[in-house]
Amino acid sequence: MGKTGNRKPKRINEVMETELMEDVKSTVGRKEAVTGTSKGKLCRDSIRSGGEGKRGGEGERKQEKEPDKEKKPKEEKIPGSCRNIRLSFQRTVQILSAAIFNGYVAGFAQGKIFTGKAKGLCVPVLNCYSCPGALGACPIGALQTALGAGHHIPFYVLGFMLLFGVVLGRVVCGLLCPFGLVQDLLHKIPLPKYSVPKKIDRPARYLKYFILLFLVILLPAFLVDDTGVTPPLFCKYICPAGTLEGGLFHMAANAVLRGLAGILFYWKLILLIVVVLASTMIPRPFCRYLCPLGAFYSLFRRFAFFSMHLEETKCIGCKKCEGACPMAVEVTKNINSAECIRCGKCREVCPTGAITYRKK
């Protein structure tokens, strides 16, 4: 049985091969069939190896289909499996930077904050220094403190901010900021998404410059109360990052602090809830309208080392980039807008690869 079984397929193969050659001649063309170009070879090889399919065309089709079949199991989604999570470059960097800037794990366990010397250094992001994990100082908080308590030019903090601004610019917002990561994740929640009308969006974006100028710089510098110390007004009345990273944790962990919570805490909590809800529907509302650090870094858009580049010859004007931009930048008109946070989403969706990161 085994022998006959072996002989029959051989004969069938021979017949099929001749059939195939005829088929190939009629469809692909004589030249290719005679010279044995890639298609002809593929068909012959497929039949010789397994004798699959009666016609060469089918064999060829199966050859093409096989890789798909091989791919399919890899793409299969198993609910709850970690294998399906593919992190983008942006998300990977965001998670890593959030972990590094808030790397004091013992703080979360003990309900205390880090008090080492590294707290004397400013981090490039808006990361509250009252967060139990924070290893460095928030530049906006440090700037307000230096202006409000010391009433002098804060060379040290300004030095850090200028350095980060010129070297990184708004790359900080797009790739490093932990609160940016929080907003991005919130926006992944499947709720209705809205785009803010330009009439409201454009003037509202100036709000962050107003906050930077008045609440962060001018008022702390020139407003003096009875104690001679001006509190950090932005941190005190607005910053939702402080409420989220520091406030909620300390309130939960410390009964004494919980007892002290008053109108101010509830005001900040409402503000945080508003930002959280807005983040689910609008991409990065805090970065767009409120963040004074983003406003400061946006001043460096012309001088920062990293910028985006649009190759106009490759651009086909499909505007997929503008649809993907979380900051609603008109990428095709002004790719290095002050609002661009260099997150690279436009680069990811560009079908022609016209958008690249550029180091000036």
Added chain:
Amino acid sequence: MGNRKKREGNFPVRIVRAAVLLAAVAFLMVGILQREYLEVLQKAARICLECIGIG
């Protein structure tokens, strides 16, 4: 020609960037000499009541 134009176009940007970079380093040096980092450390090493909403 195109390259020269590009270089000329980037020229003031490069100068401004270098100037800002120098200013940043100079500010940092002055700040360190004036021991401003202690002020930052003092504030950051305590729980900021304003930041967490107690005031």
